Amino acid sequence: xxxxxxxxxxxxxxxxxxAIQRIMxxxxxxxxxVYGILDGTDGLCVNPPAVIKLDDMLLPIENARLAxxxxxxxxxxxxxxxxxxxxxxxxxFNKQLRKSxxxxxxxxxxLIGGNGSLSLAWANRxxxxxxxxxxxxxxxxxxxxxTDRTIGFDTAVQQLTTFCDxxxxxxxxxxxxxxxxxxxxxxxxxxxxxxxxxGASAILIPEIKFxxxxxxxxxxxxxxxxxxxxxxxxITLRGHSGRPADMISRKLTAAxxxxxxxxxxxxxxxxxxxxxxxxxATRFADCALNAIxxxxxxxMTVLECDSVxxxxxxxxxxxxxxxxxPKIPELMTSNAYVSPDNPLLNIAHNMGIYIGxxx
Ligand code: F6P
Numbered sequence: 001x002x003x004x005x006x007x008x009x010x011x012x013x014x015x016x017x018x019a020i021q022r023i024m025x026x027x028x029x030x031x032x033x034v035y036g037i038l039d040g041t042d043g044l045c046v047n048p049p050a051v052i053k054l055d056d057m058l059l060p061i062e063n064a065r066l067a068x069x070x071x072x073x074x075x076x077x078x079x080x081x082x083x084x085x086x087x088x089x090x091x092x093f094n095k096q097l098r099k100s101x102x103x104x105x106x107x108x109x110x111l112i113g114g115n116g117s118l119s120l121a122w123a124n125r126x127x128x129x130x131x132x133x134x135x136x137x138x139x140x141x142x143x144x145x146x147t148d149r150t151i152g153f154d155t156a157v158q159q160l161t162t163f164c165d166x167x168x169x170x171x172x173x174x175x176x177x178x179x180x181x182x183x184x185x186x187x188x189x190x191x192x193x194x195x196x197x198x199g200a201s202a203i204l205i206p207e208i209k210f211x212x213x214x215x216x217x218x219x220x221x222x223x224x225x226x227x228x229x230x231x232x233x234x235i236t237l238r239g240h241s242g243r244p245a246d247m248i249s250r251k252l253t254a255a256x257x258x259x260x261x262x263x264x265x266x267x268x269x270x271x272x273x274x275x276x277x278x279x280x281a282t283r284f285a286d287c288a289l290n291a292i293x294x295x296x297x298x299x300m301t302v303l304e305c306d307s308v309x310x311x312x313x314x315x316x317x318x319x320x321x322x323x324x325x326p327k328i329p330e331l332m333t334s335n336a337y338v339s340p341d342n343p344l345l346n347i348a349h350n351m352g353i354y355i356g357x358x359x
Contacts, residue, residue, distance in 0.1 A: 002032040002107040004292065005051065009040040009074060010114040013140045013152025013269050014067035014159075015277040019112055021064035022285035024054045030289070035104070040074030041081070044100040045093075051104060065278065067155070067270040081120050085328040098127045108132035108292045112151070114139035116325065118300060119333045122313045125298060134288045135300035135313060140268055143187035145320035145336040146311055147302035151284065154276040156183070156268045157193045163264040164198035164228045171226040177201075177219065177252065177259040179229045181245035183268050186234035188338045190268070192355075194230060196348050201227040203348060204248070206234035207338045208356035212248070216255040218354040229259075283308040 006023055008016050020036065027034045035051040037043040043050035052058065052071075059070050074080060084093035101109065109131055111121055118135050121128070137144045140156035160182055167178045180200075182191040188205020195203035201222055204210050219229075229252075231244045240247040245261040252259045273281070284301040287308045291299055299310040320334030338345070340358065348355050 002027075002030070002292065003035070003105060004032055004108045004110065005035045005037055005101075005104060005106040006054070006071065006110045006112065007037040007040060007043070008069040008071050008112045008138075009117040011139070011269065012067070012069050012073045013138055014155035014271055014273040015151035015281045016069040016071075016112060016138060017059065017066050018064045018273050018278045018281035019136060019138070019151055019285050020054070020070055021059050021061065022282045023110055023288065024059060026285055026289045028055075030293075035106070036071040039072045039078070041097060042074045042078045044097045045079050047100075049100040049104055065273050067273065081124070081331075082325075082327045085330070094124050094127050097124075098130070101127065102130055106131050108134060108297075110134050110136060110288050110292075112136045112138050114141070114150075115144045115320070115335060116333055118144070118313065119317060119325075119331060120328075122298070122317045123331055125313075128298070132292055132295070132297040133299075133313075134291045134296065134310070136284045136288055137300060137302070140190055141184045141187050142189035143185060143336050144316070145334055146316055147300075147304065149280055149303045151277055151281050152269070153190070153193075154280070155271050155274045156190055157197060158274050159268050159271040160190060160194035160230075160264055161197040162271075163262070163267065164194060164200065164230070167262055168198070168226075168228055171228065175225040175258065177227055177229060177257060179231060179245045179249045179252070179259055179261045181243060181261065181263050182230055182232050183265070184232050184234060187336065188232045188234065191230045191232035192338055192342070192344055192348070195228075195353065196344055196351075198228055198230075200230045200353060202229040202354035204229070204231040204235050204244075204356065205338055206232055206236075207340070208345070208358045210235075210354075210356035212237065212251050214357065215248075215354055216252065216257065219252070219257055220255075222352075225258075 038050040138151035184190040322332040325331040
């Protein structure tokens with residue numbers, strides 16, 4: 001009988017509980033014991049480690065659709081990879097994690113994380129050398145290379161789309177525009193998808209240069225006096241500072257375009273998990289359990305052309321656009337962005353959406 005652990009780290013998103021619940025179900029059908037580590041790595045920094053044995057009473061099926069992580073994702077201020085690096089305690093922190101995992105005697109650990117967590121897992125792989133490490137990618141940002149989707153993205157697109165749908169009605173009533181700022185860090189996937197879904201008039205993303213005068217012209221030339229402009233939180237406007245939506249809003253106001261800003265913020269990480277995300281979480285959970293059966297380690301699950309399978313973590317790290325982490329200079333995080341040949345860009349342009357100056 002195997003003993004496996006599950007840990008959720010990094011920012012939360014909807015779909016984590018589905019993944020946890022499905023892993024628990026599949027593992028228990030195999031006769032394995034499943035433990036959840038509480039609060040991400042925080043749970044490994046206490047003695048004894050903070051874990052709970054998972055069963056149907058603790059995480060019933062009806063709760064699997066809820067956002068957030070039933071296991072929590074950890075406190076930003078706690079001792080973690082970032083704060084340990086900042087205070088020169090990386091070595092002792094890593095030792096502590098390895099010691100706790102050894103004490104727990106896990107055969108395998110399923111780590112559900114974003115690109116930061118996955119890059120960290122590879123950089124500090126020694127921590128996991130006594131067990132099988134299987135990673136599952138999750139993030140609303142969709143900035144993880146080599147997988148067509150991450151858990152949480154579809155729900156975030158739905159949340160942001162619904163937010164814009166609702167604003168569209170008040171925008172219409174008052175003949176004015178809304179500049180909606182999306183999350184996504186420096187990746188424009190979330191803004192692009194929700195913008196197309198909501199029928200935005202313009203979508204500004206970090207990957208594509210835009211011309212503010214062209215945006216103004218586009219809006220003035222449109223046959224509408226209301227609508228939605230989505231700006232990704234990662235865009236910049238030379239010579240301006242502050243929140244991107246505020247910068248764009250000021251420019252529009254100066255050009256005589258009546259507008260307001262709106263910030264959906266963390267609601268993009270919340271909301272009941274969409275069916276698409278639940279199916280993805282279920283497929284990733286099944287794939288992760290099969291990987292444990294097959295004796296794999298240091299792998300991550302990916303969705304590629306509708307096939308779910310594992311790839312080596314090393315491949316994920318080497319294939320992305322690696323940038324150093326401002327908080328952990330020695331860590332290179334593997335990033336993905338909206339590719340210039342993403343078909344949605346062209347489609348958005350053909351539908352009359354201003355997406356910048358790539359054409
Ligand atoms: O990476 C997920 C994400 O929600 C980003 O889109 C956003 O920039 C960031 O996390 C927000 O982080 P926090 O929860 O620390 O405010």
